[in-house]
Amino acid sequence: xxxxxxxxxxxxxxxxxxxxxxxxxxxxxxxxxxxxxxxxxxxxxxxxxxxxxxxxxxxxxxxxxxxxxxxxxxxxxxxxxxxxxxxxxxxxxxxxxxxxxxxxxxxxxxxxxxxxxxxxxxxxxxxxxxxxxxxxxxxxxxxxxxxxxxxxxxxxxxxxxxxxxxxxxxxxxxxxxxxxxxxxxxxxxxxxxxxxxxx
Amino acid sequence: xxxxxxxxxxxxxxxxxxxxxxxxxxxxxxxxxxxxxxxxxxxxxxxxxxxxxxxxxxxxxxxxxxxxxxxxxxxxxxxxxxxxxxxxxxxxxxxxxxxxxxxxxxxxxxxxxxxxxxxxxxxxxxxxxxxxxxxxxxxxxxxxxxx
Numbered sequence: 643x644x645x646x647x648x649x650x651x652x653x654x655x656x657x658x659x660x661x662x663x664x665x666x667x668x669x670x671x672x673x674x675x676x677x678x679x680x681x682x683x684x685x686x687x688x689x690x691x692x693x694x695x696x697x698x699x700x701x702x703x704x705x706x707x708x709x710x711x712x713x714x715x716x717x718x719x720x721x722x723x724x725x726x727x728x729x730x731x732x733x734x735x736x737x738x739x740x741x742x743x744x745x746x747x748x749x750x751x752x753x754x755x756x757x758x759x760x761x762x763x764x765x766x767x768x769x770x771x772x773x774x775x776x777x778x779x780x781x782x783x784x785x786x787x788x789x790x791x792x793x794x795x796x797x798x799x800x801x802x803x804x805x806x807x808x809x810x811x812x813x814x815x816x817x818x819x820x821x822x823x824x825x826x827x828x829x830x831x832x833x834x835x836x837x838x839x840x841x
Numbered sequence: 842x843x844x845x846x847x848x849x850x851x852x853x854x855x856x857x858x859x860x861x862x863x864x865x866x867x868x869x870x871x872x873x874x875x876x877x878x879x880x881x882x883x884x885x886x887x888x889x890x891x892x893x894x895x896x897x898x899x900x901x902x903x904x905x906x907x908x909x910x911x912x913x914x915x916x917x918x919x920x921x922x923x924x925x926x927x928x929x930x931x932x933x934x935x936x937x938x939x940x941x942x943x944x945x946x947x948x949x950x951x952x953x954x955x956x957x958x959x960x961x962x963x964x965x966x967x968x969x970x971x972x973x974x975x976x977x978x979x980x981x982x983x984x985x986x987x988x
Contacts, residue, residue: 822954823885824886826885827882827885830885833876833878833896834879838876
């Protein structure tokens with residue numbers, strides 16, 4: 643019993659360090675044999691490329707068929723060019739709460755060059771939310787401390803998992819997990835997934 | 842059976858030979874447990890190998906590591922495996938130092954995924970290279986025998 647309690651004491655902080663998966667920021671079947679957690683930043687040009695070219699291919703090849711579960715994780719960068727990163731994540735996570743994450747993420751990446759420099763993040767977010775009601779909800783939720791806490795939890799989880807650049811993919815398969823090199827070649831990723839999930 | 846004049850030296854070189862061979866074979870085994878593409882991504886992260894060579898290299902190198910590592914451990918014609926291992930370790934070490942100096946925060950790829958290049962990995966691989974060079978040196982320079 644004492645051993646069990648000691649193990650629980652050791653394991654609890656570890657469990658707490660892994661944030662729950664926000665299903666509104668995930669795509670595919672949660673029971674898929676392979677899970678890819680993607681740590682990205684809306685102000686990062688490589689993430690934009692990844693989101694607009696790599697991800698649609700992954701969706702078509704594996705996510706729709708239920709072989710891969712893709713989870714978006716927030717990893718807001720800091721420093722020059724990333725000043726509006728957390729604000730963008732606040733709106734995106736707020737949009738996730740009303741089931742509009744994908745639309746907002748698409749708009750943020752599509753208009754990255756404009757808002758990341760100019761700072762008008764809301765204009766990009768609003769363009770993805772035609773309904774004034776949704777816009778009000780997202781603006782209110784973006785100020786929710788719970789939203790900022792979720793972003794911080796995911797950032798800390800990424801940092802403690804060895805993520806140091808974006809986009810970084812962590813692969814979870816068969817009880818194991820490991821970080822892939824940043825922005826891997828899609829053909830190699832495809833070969834790796836095919837090895838884990840034979841057709 | 843011949844006896845060697847300098848027994849401590851003989852046993853040290855023998856131990857180094859077995860250790861270097863075992864570490865090399867183990868590194869190859871760890872890579873073989875994962876899909877080849879995972880190792881290929883690790884090689885690709887260094888940006889020094891053209892894409893067309895990634896698959897052949899990722900498929901053959903782990904097998905070669907296991908084979909050559911075991912060969913060195915067995916000790917038959919040790920000049921060949923020790924030279925090959927030393928040359929490979931020189932290439933690996935140079936690539937790691939280059940990546941570190943270039944500020945690349947990538948995995949070493951030495952023992953499968955999840956092994957980022959750091960001072961520790963450089964020290965570890967540098968020590969292995971030094972040990973391998975010692976083994977190679979003594980493979981070519983026969984130890985003095987008493988009979």
